[in-house]
Amino acid sequence: MAQVAYAGASRIYPGAHSVRAVDGLDLCAGDGEFLVLVGPSGSGKSTALRMAAGLEDVDEGTIAIGDRDVTQLPPKDRDIAMVFQSYALYPHMSVRENMAFSLKLRGMSKADVRVKVEEAADLLDLTQYLDRKPKALSGGQRQRVAMGRAIVREPSVFLMDEPLSNLDAKLRVETRANIAALQRRLATTTIYVTHDQVEAMTMGDRVAVLRDGVLQQCASPQELYGTPRNVFVAGFIGSPAMNLLTLPVDGGGVKLGELKVQLPVRAEQGEVTVGIRPESLSPVGAGEDGFDLQVQLVEELGADAYVHGTLAGHADKVVVRTDGRTPPKLGEAIRVAPCDTGEVHVFDPESGLRIGAE
Amino acid sequence: MTARTNRLGRGALTGLTWLVALLFVFPVIWMVVTSFKHEVDAATDPPTFAFTPTLEQFTTILDRGFLPYLANSAFVTGLSTLLVLLLGVPAAYALSLAPVKQTSNALGFFLSTKMLPIVAAIIPLYVISQNLGMLDNVWALIVLYAGMNLPLAVWMMRSFFLEVPTEMIEAARVDGAKLPTVLYRVVLPVVAPGIAATALICVIFAWTEFFYAVNLTAAQAGTVPVFLVGFITSEGLFWAQLSAAALLASLPVMIIGWVAQNHLVRGLSMGAVK
Numbered sequence: 001m002a003q004v005a006y007a008g009a010s011r012i013y014p015g016a017h018s019v020r021a022v023d024g025l026d027l028c029a030g031d032g033e034f035l036v037l038v039g040p041s042g043s044g045k046s047t048a049l050r051m052a053a054g055l056e057d058v059d060e061g062t063i064a065i066g067d068r069d070v071t072q073l074p075p076k077d078r079d080i081a082m083v084f085q086s087y088a089l090y091p092h093m094s095v096r097e098n099m100a101f102s103l104k105l106r107g108m109s110k111a112d113v114r115v116k117v118e119e120a121a122d123l124l125d126l127t128q129y130l131d132r133k134p135k136a137l138s139g140g141q142r143q144r145v146a147m148g149r150a151i152v153r154e155p156s157v158f159l160m161d162e163p164l165s166n167l168d169a170k171l172r173v174e175t176r177a178n179i180a181a182l183q184r185r186l187a188t189t190t191i192y193v194t195h196d197q198v199e200a201m202t203m204g205d206r207v208a209v210l211r212d213g214v215l216q217q218c219a220s221p222q223e224l225y226g227t228p229r230n231v232f233v234a235g236f237i238g239s240p241a242m243n244l245l246t247l248p249v250d251g252g253g254v255k256l257g258e259l260k261v262q263l264p265v266r267a268e269q270g271e272v273t274v275g276i277r278p279e280s281l282s283p284v285g286a287g288e289d290g291f292d293l294q295v296q297l298v299e300e301l302g303a304d305a306y307v308h309g310t311l312a313g314h315a316d317k318v319v320v321r322t323d324g325r326t327p328p329k330l331g332e333a334i335r336v337a338p339c340d341t342g343e344v345h346v347f348d349p350e351s352g353l354r355i356g357a358e
Numbered sequence: 359m360t361a362r363t364n365r366l367g368r369g370a371l372t373g374l375t376w377l378v379a380l381l382f383v384f385p386v387i388w389m390v391v392t393s394f395k396h397e398v399d400a401a402t403d404p405p406t407f408a409f410t411p412t413l414e415q416f417t418t419i420l421d422r423g424f425l426p427y428l429a430n431s432a433f434v435t436g437l438s439t440l441l442v443l444l445l446g447v448p449a450a451y452a453l454s455l456a457p458v459k460q461t462s463n464a465l466g467f468f469l470s471t472k473m474l475p476i477v478a479a480i481i482p483l484y485v486i487s488q489n490l491g492m493l494d495n496v497w498a499l500i501v502l503y504a505g506m507n508l509p510l511a512v513w514m515m516r517s518f519f520l521e522v523p524t525e526m527i528e529a530a531r532v533d534g535a536k537l538p539t540v541l542y543r544v545v546l547p548v549v550a551p552g553i554a555a556t557a558l559i560c561v562i563f564a565w566t567e568f569f570y571a572v573n574l575t576a577a578q579a580g581t582v583p584v585f586l587v588g589f590i591t592s593e594g595l596f597w598a599q600l601s602a603a604a605l606l607a608s609l610p611v612m613i614i615g616w617v618a619q620n621h622l623v624r625g626l627s628m629g630a631v632k
Contacts, residue, residue, distance in 0.1 A: 055528050076534040088525035092547040101543075102533035149533070 002079070002156035002189050004029040004052055008061030011047050011213075021047045023213040024061065029157075029206075032187040034180070035218075036204030038194055040236070044213035045193045046161055052191060053082050053159050065157055078157075081150035085162040087142050089134040089149075095121070096130040099148045120152045123182070140171045147179070151186065158183070158190040164199065176203060197237055201225070209233050226343070231352040234275045234345055240306055240319045242275045246349045257291025257311050259337060263346050265356030272355065275345035278306060278319040282339045283328070290337035293318060298327050307334070386608075393602035400598035415602035424606065427585040432610070434496050434581060435564040438503035442511045442560050443553065445504070450515035451541060455527060465516070468509035476506075476569050487574055494578040502570050507560040514559070518552030519545070558618050565611050582607040 011022040022044040029035035037045040050056035052063055054075035062071045070078045081102075090098050096117055103113045121127045124144040134142055143163060150158055163179070164172045180203045183190050194200055200207045201221040208218035209232070217229040228234035234242045247254040248271050253262045256274075263272065284290045293309040296317075305327035307320045320336050328334045338344065346355045391407070392400050393416070399409040452458050453465060483502070484493075492498040522545055530544045546553070568583040575584060586607060589600040 053528075053532055055531070075528075075532045076536070080532065082529065082532045084525045084529060086523060086525050088523060088529035090526065090530070090544055090548075101530075101535075105534040105539065149529075153533075 002066040010060035012059045036200040038200040039210035043210040081155040082159040083163045087146040160192045259291040273347040278321040281320040290335040431581040439560040441504040446511040454519035503564040
């Protein structure tokens with residue numbers, strides 16, 4: 001029904017030092033796709049979403065929804081629904097009135113409004129709360145009302161701005177699954193903003209990583225994790241973050257302590273940034289090939305333990321995932337090597353770009 | 359032991375509170391009491407509580423033509439407050455939720471109009487009213503009272519409007535609401551307590567305003583405060599009559615205040631407590 005296409009879209013905040021909050025964004029959310037915008041705070045992800053909503057001006061470029069150019073249209077003419085971080089419910093209206101508001105404004109008959117609202121309430125398990133005011137609801141219920149207000153309208157696009165960030169951890173996981181399931185069921189194009197990479201990876205068909213207003217990479221969660229296009233994406237996606245070490249190249253490989261690691265690609269540069277995920281490293285026996293790690297911190301998570309340490313002769317921190325049942329002790333030195341299946345990512349230290357990107 | 363000292367301390371505090379409250383309310387009580395006295399009882403020295411109550415003063419006041427003054431006051435107060443709200447609500451909205459250019463200058467300008475003492479403006483105002491043929495005319499007072507209360511109302515309402523979450527307004531815009539709908543169906547219901555508080559303050563100020571009224575009106579457009587002054591005569595003060603008149607004058611404001619009490623408290627504390 002509708003895809004959302006940003007074409008060179010920029011938002012420039014004027015001022016003595018004008019800020020390009022979103023800078024030349026080229027991005028397209030396909031029809032029915034769940035596209036997640038993720039990035040650290042200040043990366044422009046919310047601004048990009050608000051541009052699609054019409055709440056933020058588009059200073060350069062265009063935004064199209066379906067085959068309509070909506071760049072200059074007010075929010076009400078864009079056929080979108082938005083879920084806000086604070087939910088932004090109308091406090092003086094009951095749940096029913098909150099959900100019915102947009103339908104009434106559209107001039108829908110009372111009977112139709114009633115049917116639509118009750119359908120949505122049923123879908124979101126809100127039927128018994130329809131006549132309550134928002135202040136008499138829990139956080140999770142308010143969140144569902146905000147969702148309900150969006151879905152009753154049957155818009156061609158959902159825009160969601162960190163809708164789960166005000167929920168507690170348990171509820172967030174539940175609601176995350178619910179929203180993803182609901183979106184699959186309604187098959188409505190959705191753009192979802194979050195700073196939480198777990199949300200991004202679990203919910204999105206594709207994930208777009210933004211930094212300082214610039215799109216870094218837009219790909220499936222798998223691809224983003226497996227072949228990050230640059231150092232920023234490599235470091236941002238994955239928790240704990242990928243180990244990134246800038247090392248001199250010597251005969252097609254780099255030396256991690258005493259261990260020589262062969263690079264999977266040919267590097268012309270004298271130095272490269274090598275990226276190895278914590279789960280690609282594992283402890284080995286004392287005599288085996290590997291490098292020594294001075295243990296400085298052990299995070300025990302039950303199934304796994306993450307060991308933070310420094311490489312002998314190196315300032316850089318390295319994190320290694322180990323078995324949670326036998327974690328090393330603080331202050332110990334352990335011997336570590338990349339596991340057989342472990343991947344080594346190689347980046348140009350100057351540009352930050354992946355070397356040997358296909 | 360500590361519980362006992364605590365209780366003692368709390369008792370003392372309660373006593374003190376009562377004392378202060380009585381101190382404040384005593385003149386009002388005295389006014390009410392005096393209004394039911396005969397003029398002779400009212401003038402005794404030392405004052406007495408022992409007297410035969412009478413409604414004589416109230417009938418005298420009504421005979422002296424109190425009602426037209428009351429009507430003038432009600433008309434002027436009501437209409438000027440309405441005018442303030444009609445002009446002030448959009449102004450406050452523009453200066454808070456939809457900030458226009460030069461917001462702080464506009465706010466500064468509003469405030470600056472309160473910096474000139476009224477006394478300094480009375481002669482020009484008198485001359486202008488005279489030239490326009492508006493002396494002793496309720497409409498002149500309506501315009502002046504609206505002008506007097508408007509800056510205050512804009513400032514007050516602006517602070518209430520600033521409490522409205524912008525996301526809620528954006529949600530309404532995405533929901534398909536145009537500006538008037540956003541304002542009247544989303545913003546105003548949320549700030550209603552604040553608007554009520556603002557309106558009440560405008561009512562009180564307009565109702566009790568004396569300086570403009572006494573200088574610009576006479577028999578036709580006189581308001582209640584002007585009527586009260588009529589009891590201060592060269593033959594002396596008529597305490598009982600004056601008290602009865604003052605009681606009647608303050609009664610409407612007291613009733614409105616009492617009715618709007620809950621709104622007022624909520625409105626006035628809206629900015630402070632989130």
